[in-house]
Amino acid sequence: MISALRTLLLCALAIAMLYAMRESMPGYGDITAPIAVRGAVGERVETQDFAFGAASVHLARAVKVESFGRVKDYSTSGVWLIIEGAAVAKTETMTLMSAEWQAGNGVRYALSQRFSTVSGYLPTERLEPGLPRPVLLAFELPETAVDKGTLLVARSLVMPLAEELSIALGDRKPTEIKPSVTISRSAGGAPWTLAAR
Amino acid sequence: MPVMRRSKIRRRLLVMLVTGIGGMAAAAISFASAVYDAANPVAVPTIGKGQTVDTGRWRVTINDAHMSSTPPTGTKPFEPKRFLLVDLELDNRSMASSNAFMNLITIKDEGAPLQPKPTYYLARDKWIASAINPNMPEKLIAVWEWPADRPEPETLSLSIGKQIYKPRDNLYGAPNWFGDGEAAVVALAVAQAAEPTEQ
């Protein structure tokens, strides 16, 4: 009787242990996940291969892009989050292909594809080692995703075990949502100028 | 002690028998259920326009379809062309922005599939759509270039594909989305081009 009980108990224990091991085993996605390098808006964040710094963050209901006298309007059902920053390669010529906005609840928003013609837009900007370039990023987000969000920047979305910057907005959250922001080509210095209207 | 040993052997035999029968039964049930599922496919529901299909990852509503001689951008193509425009609404319910919907909505037709894949435009500002963000339902216009040698359709059947999320796939154990057949077929009438097609 007692021995049968003991066998049953041992069986249950074995099942529980197997279950715990199965649940706690990291998946392929976790094993090959990018290595996070943490930073905040307003500081230079370094990885082995590149450095990136977010300088200013803007929120707007609409974005206008001025180029060669024509104005294109970009609307959104949420808000536009626009980040101005600078990036520099350290070891070799590269392009930072991947940028995502991770909301506080873990939902990931891809970089908007709609500004790929604006000069200085991050995934189109070629970075030469040692030559910092001003870069522009734009995300289309629901308003609730801005708070507690982090900016994730990496060389590529699919490179396993590469370094990925995780830049917290912190207390640099813009205080107001501007009705409209205009991005236009500038004559010298930065490739664009940003004006709230 | 021969008596003791015989009882031990008998017990072992019993254990082997029970596990053997249990295992066989499990395999047989699993095989039979697979055969049964293959023999009796669940009918894909056919719904009308304006009804929302919940495919798991996406919520899709097909609102309307019409033919036109201009794409949504409003600029008439150089050579006269015909376009099939489908108004739809998409809601991404997954954790990340995605453009997977572009492969999930296809025209169900006896004829050869329409070759160029549809171009998706945002209904609100008529720009070409890319990935759709979670928690941001979006109204889109899917545009198929209608072949010149085919008569204009009066009705249209759209097949809405489904995807399943596997936290660990069979090959690497990596999390990903995989195709999972059809969620629904949407049948609707196609309104003809309002404006005369000649220049």
Add this chain to the structure above:
Amino acid sequence: MSEKRTFWTCLVALIVVLPLAFVVRAWESLRESQWLAIHKVDIVAEDGAPQAFAGGQWKLLDMRRLPRSDDARIILAEFEASPTDPAILSQGACRVRLVDGKGRRFEPVALAEPAVRKMYPEVADRPRCGALAFTDAKGGAAVRMAESFIVPAEARDLSLRIEFPGASEETLVFRWTRS
């Protein structure tokens, strides 16, 4: 041998065999890894000395430093290859990079910079290194090529690395110490 002794022998053998199995399985990966890779010696040629490489006789003609902006310079590298074995040359894909003293690797720019076009129009029209450049080559005549790079103003000790996967396993390195 007693049963006990066999047990312990097996256990000790396991300690040896298990890591061995791991090494055997991972041998290829280990050999390809950075630390254990047997670094192939590059072919180094100094200041415009001709060098046989990938079915041709290669020579760095000039490396010019042109102004671009306050902190950036254009490096215009001009080099030539006289095919000795055109079949090998047209097989591979040429990959050219510029490496500076700190080991930073610069990829060539696809479009000739306006400054290059203005100052050296005849160099700007030269083909870039690739199979296309060699298809027009007539029997043994030298093919002149040019590549331009954008580097920081402080970049020094530049060398041009030419890889020709498909035609050669080695890397040709042109060191430039002049100017």
